[in-house]
Amino acid sequence: MAHNPQAKFRKDYQSPSHLISDIDLTFDLHDTASIITAVSSVTQQKESSTLVLDGENLKLVSVSVNGQPWESFEQSDTNLTLNDLPKEFELVIVTDVDPEGNSALEGLYKSGGAFCTQCEAEGFRRITYYMDRPDVLAKFTTTVIADKAVYPFLLSNGNRVDEGEAENGRHWVKWQDPHPKPAYLFALVAGDFDVLRDDYTTKSGRKVDLEIFVDKGNLDRAGHAMVSLINSMKWDEDRFDLEYDLDIYMIVAVDFFNMGAMENKGLNIFNSKFVLANDQTATDTDYLGIEAVIGHEYFHNWTGNRVTCRDWFQLSLKEGLTVFRDQEFSSDLGSRSVNRINNVRTIRGPQFAEDASPMSHPIRPEKVIEMNNFYTLTVYEKGSEIIRMMHTLLGETNFQKGMKLYFERHDGTAATCEDFVLSMEDASGVDLSQFRLWYSQSGTPTLVVTSSYDEDAKTYTLKVVQSTPPTHEQEDKQPLHIPLDIELYTQSGDVIELQCNGNAVRNVLDVKDSENTFVFENVSVRPIPSLLREFSAPVKLEYDYSDEELIFLMVNARNEFSRWDAGQMLLAKYIRTNILNVQQGQPFELSAGVVDAFRGVLLSDSLDPAFIAEMIALPNHNEVFGWYARVDIDAVASVLKSMKLTLAVELEDELAAVYHSHAQAEYNVEHASIGKRTLRKVCLGYLAFTEQGNDLVVALYESSNNMTDTMAAMGAANAAQLECRESLMSDYSDKWKHDGLVMDKWFALQGTNPDENVLDKIKESMNHQAFSLKNPNRTRNLVGAFLNQNPVHFHDKSGKGYEFAGEILRELNSSNPQVASRLIDPLLKYRLYDEARQALIKKELESLKAMDNLAKDLFEKVTKALEV
Ligand code: TRP
Ligand code: ZN
DSSP: OOSOOOOEEGGGOOOOSEEEEEEEEEEEOOSSOEEEEEEEEEEEOSSOSOEEEEOOSOEEEEEEETTEEOOOEEEOSSEEEEOSOOSEEEEEEEEEEOSTTOOSOOEEEEETTEEEEEOTTTTGGGTSOBOOSTTOOEEEEEEEEEETTTOOEEEESSEEEEEEEOSTTEEEEEEEEEEEEOGGGOOEEEEOOEEEEEEEEOTTSOEEEEEEEEOTTOGGGOHHHHHHHHHHHHHHHHHHOOOOOSSEEEEEEESOOSSSEEOOTTEEEEEGGGTOOOTTTOOHHHHHHHHHHHHHHHHTTTBTTTBEESSGGGHHHHHHHHHHHHHHHHHHHSOHHHHHHHHHHHIIIIIHHHHTSTTOOOSSOSEESOGGGGOSHIIIIIHHHHHHHHHHHHHHHHHHHHHHHHHHHHTTSEEOHHHHHHHHHHHHOOOOTTTTHHHHOOSOOEEEEEEEEETTTTEEEEEEEEEOOOBTTBOOOOOOOEEEEOEEEOTTSOEEOOEETTEEOOSEEEEOSSEEEEEEOOOOSOOEEEOSGGGOSSOEEEOOOOHHHHHHHHHHOSSHHHHHHHHHHHHHHHHHHHHHHHHTTOOOOOOHHHHHHHHHHHHOSSSOHHHHHHHTOOOOHHHHHTTOSSOOHHHHHHHHHHHHHHHHHHTHHHHHHHHHHTOOSSOOOOHHHHHHHHHHHHHHHHHTTSTTHHHHHHHHHHHOOSHHHHHHHHHHHHHTTOTTHHHHHHHHHHHHTTOHHHHHHHHHHHHTOOSTTHHHHHHHHTTSTTOOTTSHHHHIIIIIHHHHHOHHHHTOTTSHHHHHHHHHHHHHHHHOHHHHHHHTHHHHTGGGSOHHHHHHHHHHHHHHHTOTTOOHHHHHHHHHHHOO
16 A cells, blocks of 8 residues: 555544534535535634644535635645634535445445435544544534435434425425534435334423334334334433433434444434344344344433543443443343343453454553444443443442533533543542553453362451453553452352451452452351352453352352353363363263253243243353464364254253243243243254254244244254255245345355355355345345354365455455454454464465555554564
8 A cells, every 4th residue: 555554542632723613514415426515613722723624535626714715725635734724714615425436334325225424433524524523512504405206304413493495306404403513423314214203201391203214115113113212211311310302313224334323413323233123024132132222322312422532542431331321221121131141241252352362452442543443342342341340349329420420520522531430439439540440451351269268267268369461562461450249158058248357348359459368257168159240340260160069059149140150161161171172082071960950950940031041052162262372163163062962962851841831822022022932042952953953943934923933943954954954045035035134144044054065155145136245234144154153164274264255355445444344353363273274364364465455444453463
């Protein structure tokens, strides 16, 4: 490339040279040449008559200042610099953009037949030249003009204030947003839709109109999104005392979207995957995903929009906090333990992997080349864990006091992570000085715990040693403040009260040093410890539990999360041992005690079926990979398969009994019904590997009256490579070939196909009428699933999996760099594999690096990965 893209550093933050109080936008929409007129009221803030505006891929039509055409400016690929400016002025900029040619899906683009925008993080600069930074807050007025027959709905942020007819069959609508906002929250949509309408009365009695816009014919798939929106509005009032602040809330579902959804003020734009659902097209998981994402975007109205970020390094201020809020929402409405288990799986699997990769970064990054690369599991999911730890340290009451103080201090402004922590500290009196390190230190800490019991003194001692291994670009690590939630049990399952120095102490221990010793008194018998309850910190725990202790905790721990975690630790012990066995040519072994423990769980009539399903689910490949510095892909695959087969054979009768007894005639999305279907799906996942597998799967597929059961059957047929696989796949494709969103499930099965010929079948699937590499959902489901969820064939020793990834990445580099940059992640982790595979992956990375049009998204990741 011509010159290497430059990094920006958090430490270099400077407040803006100018502020913009108001911006009046007019969009004259046309497919390939949309004309945008931006009229801004600008005031100088620092001694400078120069204003540097951001702009990319723009045709500049004209510039004028206070009504005069302005000639004193310079233009570059990324900026428009205006010189000799007065202190206060009205700036008019006219630009010309090509929405139809915009396949990157940033700025103004066309999705299907509709115009829409995506401005976060830095997309507004592809619409007009502007101070495209989150600390410049302006009041937006937006007029949208388009052909009336093709685009009957013209939408933007805020309230509709005026509308009218224009010449040539065109019409216009004018919107005004009373809340000052940064440009990244701007949105516009023009199209023809079906609309689902409802309303919500806030607790102070204001009526809010709710509108969900979907493609024509999809009205019967919008109901769950509406219910979820109303539940979100109610929950935020009940739990956080936060009310909605406009008279209208709109959601538009689009098929072409790079991410999940976007919280634009009053006008959310959603990937249709997180809106559209009915029992024939969506699984229970899809329904729960819709609830979570609708909640997430709605909760951003306060944590993101009313209080936004000063700069993009502060992204976790809004994302970590909003993920915490959406997790709490899902937990309050559904099963808290199942939600916690799934969130913890995400942290321990993909987030720990990211933190061990060349892209490792703190939740508040120090250095960024392409901001889109930092919408990560670390900023979002680990960011939420950091908020959750503060919640654990402060308790709900003090945490809510902290939230209140945060809004008192920062409502209507652009804030920092430090502002948030300070509000929590000031409101609660809890000292968070050492805790702040979680914002700047990357990597995953390890806690090595050892215990000893003194029979005579009746004391029990826990020694906790913490350490964080060096990460890419951050060598030195300091001890963190880690809340360690524990409980001690007697052999009969009674809880032992925790006492230190003669006083009762709480369950959450403050681990602050490299080495910490906690001595508990009046412990009458050697206890069994339950450690890191509720996953009270995002760390790796090492404690030398015996099988018996883990089986004890699986049955006796008081909270469900600890029982699940004990089961996982037990499985992990045997997975590790068997990986060694495979490597040494020894047979697979699993003790009868372990099998019996899982039999007990399966047959329990006191446990919630949804929870049993989590208990008996094995960790996936990626989770196991995370336990090793050097991964033996084939050994892991072989052990996980043997584990599955062994449990399937040993527990066949019990699995079959549970499978049959949990059948339901009717479909509904109540949590109890979802739990039963999930348990059946997990049982079938085992039974598929037994003699009766094919018959059970065919019977379920044929009798299914809902997508959840249909996918349970197809997933099992795929994973166990059953005889019926091909016929089910072609039946499904015949039925759904016209519907890309529903076909995504089919594409994902092609991507994860364990068959030897998977790559040929993937290439064939790329010719399917529903497939397009231009559509991010299609690409992620087919190609992304292969790269991330098919380790054995993606890492085929021939290197053909890597070559395929390289081809796709080179194509997406030009059409949609943001999607390319998410897809490349598994290649960045090449150091995990053997020398031969490393060399093959590096070859692909080198060939990307050599491209002369390499986008900065990929440039940033590829160069980091190739640095030693
Ligand atoms: N703010 C969005 C969210 O978390 C994320 C998002 C949506 C996004 N679209 C994007 C981020 C495009 C970067 C680019 O809810
Ligand atoms: Zn978000």
